[in-house]
Amino acid sequence: MKLRRVDDQIRFGLMWFNSQTPYATSRVTAEANPDVLDVNVQMELARTAEQVGFDFLFYADGYIGHGEANARIGHGEPRLSAPVWAPVAMMATSHIGVATTLHTRYLPPAVIARLGANLDRLSGGRWAWNIVPGTKDDPLIGLPPLEHSQRYAHAAEAVRAVKAIWDAGDGEVDFEGEFYRFKGSMMGPRPVQKPYPLLFNAGVSPAGQDLIASECDYGFFAVVDDLDKVRGPVEQLAARAERHGRDPLEVNLVGSIGMVVGRTGEEARERLEWIRDNLDMEAARGWAHSFLVRSKTYQDTHQGDVDEVARSVGIAAGSTVLAGTAEEVAEQLLHIHRSTGLRGFQILPLMWSVEELKAIGEVFPHLAKAGVWTAPEDRGWSW
Numbered sequence: 089m090k091l092r093r094v095d096d097q098i099r100f101g102l103m104w105f106n107s108q109t110p111y112a113t114s115r116v117t118a119e120a121n122p123d124v125l126d127v128n129v130q131m132e133l134a135r136t137a138e139q140v141g142f143d144f145l146f147y148a149d150g151y152i153g154h155g156e157a158n159a160r161i162g163h164g165e166p167r168l169s170a171p172v173w174a175p176v177a178m179m180a181t182s183h184i185g186v187a188t189t190l191h192t193r194y195l196p197p198a199v200i201a202r203l204g205a206n207l208d209r210l211s212g213g214r215w216a217w218n219i220v221p222g223t224k225d226d227p228l229i230g231l232p233p234l235e236h237s238q239r240y241a242h243a244a245e246a247v248r249a250v251k252a253i254w255d256a257g258d259g260e261v262d263f264e265g266e267f268y269r270f271k272g273s274m275m276g277p278r279p280v281q282k283p284y285p286l287l288f289n290a291g292v293s294p295a296g297q298d299l300i301a302s303e304c305d306y307g308f309f310a311v312v313d314d315l316d317k318v319r320g321p322v323e324q325l326a327a328r329a330e331r332h333g334r335d336p337l338e339v340n341l342v343g344s345i346g347m348v349v350g351r352t353g354e355e356a357r358e359r360l361e362w363i364r365d366n367l368d369m370e371a372a373r374g375w376a377h378s379f380l381v382r383s384k385t386y387q388d389t390h391q392g393d394v395d396e397v398a399r400s401v402g403i404a405a406g407s408t409v410l411a412g413t414a415e416e417v418a419e420q421l422l423h424i425h426r427s428t429g430l431r432g433f434q435i436l437p438l439m440w441s442v443e444e445l446k447a448i449g450e451v452f453p454h455l456a457k458a459g460v461w462t463a464p465e466d467r468g469w470s471w
C-alpha cells in the first residue's frame with residue numbers, strides 16, 4: 089500500500105498517454121508517437137515512468153471529444169476510458185500511484201465507491217480518484233446543465249457520500265443530502281488505503297479550491313509563465329486548508345507543465361519549435377473551445393478570443409512548456425518551486441516514447457542535488 093507522507097519534497101505526476109497525441113494538437117506528434125491503443129506500449133511506458141521516478145500516473149477522462157479536426161489527427165480521440173485502462177498500468181508496475189478521473193455528475197456515489205474500492209484493491213492500495221464535477225459532457229449523458237456553484241455543491245456532496253460508503257465498511261450507510269438520499273450496505277472489496285484512497289481535484293475557481301482544501305490531498309492547476317499567477321493560488325490554497333483545520337502541507341498543489349528534454353538545449357528547443365510550427369490550428373481551436381465550455385475561469389480570462397486561446401492551448405493545454413537539457417529544465421523547475429512554493433508538478437510530455445520518459449527522468453537527480461526531491465524508493469514509494 090502507498091502511504092501518504094506529508095513533507096516538503098517535490099512530487100512528480102505524469103499526465104498519461106491516453107490518446108494518440110494528448111498534449112499537442114499536431115499530426116507530426118501523433119505520427120511520431122507509438123500506437124496508444126496497444127496494451128504492450130501502455131505497459132512499457134508505465135514501467136518506465138515508475139523506474140525513472142514518477143510518483144503517479146494521471147488518467148484524465150471525458151465522454152465527448154474536442155471536434156472533427158481533433159479526431160482527424162488523433163488529438164484527444166480515441167481516448168482511453170480511465171477506469172478501464174488504468175489496470176493495464178497497475179498490472180505493469182508495483183509502486184507508482186495511478187489516478188483515474190471519475191465524474192461525480194455521471195456516476196452515482198455507490199458506483200464510484202465500488203469502482204474505486206476495486207481499483208484500490210487491484211493495485212494493492214495505489215489508486216487515486218481525480219474528482220471532476222462534469223460539464224462538457226452533460227448533453228451526451230442527457231443531463232441539464234448545472235450552474236457553476238451548484239456543480240461544485242453537487243460534487244462536494246458526492247465526495248462526502250462516497251466517503252460515507254467507504255466509512256460504513258460492512259455496515260449500513262444511511263445518507264441524506266441535498267442531491268442524494270440512499271441507504272444500504274455495499275459489498276466488498278473495501279479500499280486498501282486508509283482512511284481513504286488519495287483524492288485529487290483540478291478546480292481553480294473558489295468553489296473548486298474549497299473542495300480541494302476541505303476534502304482532497306492534491307489539487308491541480310496549470311503553471312503559466314507569469315509566476316505571480318502561480319504563487320497566488322498556492323498561497324490561497326494553503327490559507328483555505330488552514331481555515332478547514334488542516335496543515336497546508338497536507339494539501340499539495342500540483343502544477344501541470346509541458347516538457348521537452350533534449351541531449352542539448354538547442355535540440356530540445358528545435359523540437360518544440362517544430363511542434364509549434366506544425367500545430368493544427370483547427371484542432372487547437374477545438375481544444376480551446378472545450379476549455380471555454382468547461383471552465384468558468386477560462387471564460388473569465390479569455391473572453392471572446394478563441395484564436396488567441398487556441399495558439400497557447402494547442403500545446404500543453406496552455407501551460408508553460410520547459411525545453412532544454414535535463415539540467416536546464418531542472419533549474420527552471422527549481423526557480424518555479426522557489427518563487428511560488430509549488431511542491432508538485434504534473435508533466436505533460438509533448439511526445440511519447442521510452443526514451444522521452446527516460447530523458448525527463450534525468451531531470452530529477454538534479455533536483456535531488458538541490459535538496460528538493462527524494463527518489464520515490466527512498467520515501468517508501470509514498471504519495
Ligand SMILES: Cc1cc2nc3c(=O)[nH]c(=O)nc-3n(C[C@H](O)[C@H](O)[C@H](O)COP(=O)(O)O)c2cc1C
Binds near residue numbers: 147149222293
Ligand atoms: C491537470 C488537470 C487535469 C484535469 N482533468 C480533467 C479531466 O480528466 N476531465 C475533465 O472533464 N476535466 C478535467 N480538468 C478540468 C477541471 O476539472 C476543471 O473543470 C478546470 O480546471 C476548471 O476549474 P473550475 O471548474 O473550478 O472553473 C482538468 C484540469 C487540470 C488543470
